[in-house]
Amino acid sequence: MHVLVATVVHHPEDARILHRQIRALLDAGHRVTYMAPFADCGVTPWQELAPVNVPRASGRRRTASLRAARTALARLAPQADVLLFHDPELLLALPRTRPPTVWDVHEDAAAALLTKPWLPRPLRRPLAPVVRGLERRAEQRMHLLLAEEGYRDRFARDHPVVPNTTYVPERPERGPGTDRVVYLGHLSAARGAAELVEMGRTLRPHGVRVEIIGAADPGIRPMLRDAHREEAVEWYGFVPNDQALRMISGALAGVCLLQDTPNYRSSLPTKVVEYMAHGLPVVSTPNPAAVALVNDSAEGDCGTVVPFGDAAAAADAVLQLRSDSALRDRYSATGHAIARAAFHWPLQADPFVRQLEEWAGVQGRPRLPMQPSAPIRDAREGDSARTARTGR
Numbered sequence: 178m179h180v181l182v183a184t185v186v187h188h189p190e191d192a193r194i195l196h197r198q199i200r201a202l203l204d205a206g207h208r209v210t211y212m213a214p215f216a217d218c219g220v221t222p223w224q225e226l227a228p229v230n231v232p233r234a235s236g237r238r239r240t241a242s243l244r245a246a247r248t249a250l251a252r253l254a255p256q257a258d259v260l261l262f263h264d265p266e267l268l269l270a271l272p273r274t275r276p277p278t279v280w281d282v283h284e285d286a287a288a289a290l291l292t293k294p295w296l297p298r299p300l301r302r303p304l305a306p307v308v309r310g311l312e313r314r315a316e317q318r319m320h321l322l323l324a325e326e327g328y329r330d331r332f333a334r335d336h337p338v339v340p341n342t343t344y345v346p347e348r349p350e351r352g353p354g355t356d357r358v359v360y361l362g363h364l365s366a367a368r369g370a371a372e373l374v375e376m377g378r379t380l381r382p383h384g385v386r387v388e389i390i391g392a393a394d395p396g397i398r399p400m401l402r403d404a405h406r407e408e409a410v411e412w413y414g415f416v417p418n419d420q421a422l423r424m425i426s427g428a429l430a431g432v433c434l435l436q437d438t439p440n441y442r443s444s445l446p447t448k449v450v451e452y453m454a455h456g457l458p459v460v461s462t463p464n465p466a467a468v469a470l471v472n473d474s475a476e477g478d479c480g481t482v483v484p485f486g487d488a489a490a491a492a493d494a495v496l497q498l499r500s501d502s503a504l505r506d507r508y509s510a511t512g513h514a515i516a517r518a519a520f521h522w523p524l525q526a527d528p529f530v531r532q533l534e535e536w537a538g539v540q541g542r543p544r545l546p547m548q549p550s551a552p553i554r555d556a557r558e559g560d561s562a563r564t565a566r567t568g569r
Contacts, residue, residue, distance in 0.1 A: 178207045178539045181257035185234040185242045186264040189213035189220045192418035201526035246270040259537040277536045278319040327443030341447040342520040349456030351427035353505045359428040362448045364393035369434025375488035377410035431457040437485045453512030479512030
């Protein structure tokens with residue numbers, strides 16, 4: 178099976194897209210053409226992929242990216258057995274001639290509009306019904322995969338769910354330490370960036386550092402750079418998921434300080450599962466899905482829930498964990514056991530691949546050998562594109 182995977186918004190090394198879904202397809206012997214913003218993100222593609230470079234859609238700069246994506250998809254889609262795309266923006270760039278098409282729905286797009294800093298505030302609520310209308314039309318024209326069970330209510334039909342799980346080792350590499358807490362993921366105001374900085378300033382005199390691993394919205398970057406210079410936090414910027422997961426191992430706790438916004442009320446933060454998978458006690462705000470996992474699991478608690486917007490309470494929770502080795506070891510063991518039993522990505526990988534095979538109509542075909550690496554084709558330069566030179 179030849180799968181065309183497309184994104185113009187996500188980083189090419191996005192954990193769900195590359196490290197889980199594409200990895201599963203390659204491991205099953207399928208060919209993957211990957212259209213993504215490699216050059217704009219400074220990424221060298223995996224050798225197993227046939228990469229196609231497009232400009233990244235960011236903030237209000239989206240027209241050029243969508244134009245390049247439309248051109249690339251028109252050329253590439255007829256050659257594929259199935260098209261898998263990851264951005265609602267690409268609904269505007271799909272060609273008429275295309276194979277079975279799958280939209281992987283990562284978030285509540287209409288609710289997410291309320292927290293987009295690049296979108297003028299007066300437009301955010303009026304645009305939500307427009308997005309809902311696009312979603313309803315999309316499910317009549319293509320297949321949908323949902324990243325959360327909570328997304329089902331948005332659609333009239335039943336669609337398969339491929340949860341945002343992770344790779345869970347048989348046992349954590351290290352137990353929780355005492356001198357650092359970590360945050361893993363994209364940073365924005367709604368994701369608690371200001372609270373992380375305040376928490377870092379509170380914990381620093383106690384000998385506990387806050388390490389932040391992830392890219393940030395433009396409006397948040399100056400605050401994070403200043404806090405990094407002041408040594409209130411250590412901000413590493415974007416790190417590929419496999420490397421980032423090695424970095425969080427052995428931390429005292431993993432922190433998730435999402436604010437109370439509609440987009441997060443029906444979503445389980447993947448970072449919480451990743452913390453649990455690597456034996457980190459969790460400190461989280463009361464996002465309903467996080468509370469259900471951290472404090473309401475039958476297996477027991479694996480962390481502490483603190484009020485929204487309360488950096489002092491989050492810092493106090495960390496200090497309590499630091500002073501109580503039995504508590505943090507219990508949280509570590511319980512969280513890892515829950516993650517291993519219910520959130521290990523290989524449990525989802527085979528059903529995901531089989532679902533794409535079914536939609537592509539290739540059940541029963543023999544697995545194809547992996548293809549040799551190919552140069553990056555730049556969609557902006559057409560069929561005569563030169564190889565894009567990118568680096569990490």
